[in-house]
Structure formats: C-alpha cells, structure tokens
Amino acid sequence: MSPQYGAASPTLFGFLQSIEPLIHREIRNSNKSSSLPVIVVRVTDEQHLLMRYNSPRKLCFLAEGLIRVVAKYYGETVELSHDKCLHRGDICCELNVIKPAA
Numbered sequence: 001m002s003p004q005y006g007a008a009s010p011t012l013f014g015f016l017q018s019i020e021p022l023i024h025r026e027i028r029n030s031n032k033s034s035s036l037p038v039i040v041v042r043v044t045d046e047q048h049l050l051m052r053y054n055s056p057r058k059l060c061f062l063a064e065g066l067i068r069v070v071a072k073y074y075g076e077t078v079e080l081s082h083d084k085c086l087h088r089g090d091i092c093c094e095l096n097v098i099k100p101a102a
Contacts, residue, residue, distance in 0.1 A: 012074045015099070016067070017041045033077050037063070053093040058086045060093040065074065067097060 009015040015090075020039050037055030052079060053060050064080055071078045079098045084090040 011098075012067075012076045013043055013097075015070055015074070016049060016051060019042065026086040032039040039063075044101065051095040051097060053095060054077050054086070054091075058093070060086060063093070064095065067095065 009018050019041070025075060035038065037053055037057070037059065039054075040052040041051045042052075051063070053063050060082065067078070067080060077100060081096040081098070082093065083096060084092065084095050086096040
C-alpha cells in the first residue's frame with residue numbers, strides 16, 4: 001500500500017471510498033492504457049459498506065484480499081460476504097464489508 005493513500009484516509013471505509021476518485025483516477029492519468037476495475041462504494045452506516053466491483057479480468061478475489069490487508073493496516077476487524085460474483089454469471093461483484101459490533 002502506498003503510504004500517501006493510507007495517510008489521506010483515517011479509516012478503512014474512507015480508504016475504500018477513495019479508490020475510484022483518487023487512486024484509480026491518478027493511475028488512469030499516468031497510464032492511459034491501464035485496465036482497472038470499476039469500483040462503486042456505498043457506505044450504508046458506520047458498520048456496513050457495499051462495494052460493487054466490475055472488471056473483465058474478474059479479479060474480485062484479489063479485491064477481497066486487498067480489503068482484508070487494508071483492514072489490518074488500519075487495525076480494523078471486518079467480515080466480508082461476496083453475495084454477487086462475475087464468476088457466477090452476475091453482471092458485477094458485490095462485496096459487503098461489515099465491521100462487527102464491539
């Protein structure tokens with residue numbers, strides 16, 4: 001993880017919300033031929049985030065692993081569910097990120 005991105009967001013949810021508008025935008029600007037997934041994030045409340053992931057490369061399992069690593073970086077515990085998946089024929093993946101109640 002690039003430290004400048006982690007420093008820009010004090011929480012896991014904040015970081016996940018910054019992927020498309022900050023990180024992917026910067027990558028696309030520096031490398032026009034990059035093939036990045038499209039990620040749409042919606043925080044429903046302080047403990048629930050829904051991430052829609054779409055990519056022709058179908059690397060949703062990599063996204064799951066990255067979410068877990070970033071959660072560790074922030075010292076946060078999360079549970080993930082992968083309710084829709086490109087590998088099962090859905091039009092996108094839906095990853096639910098849940099912070100368990102303390």
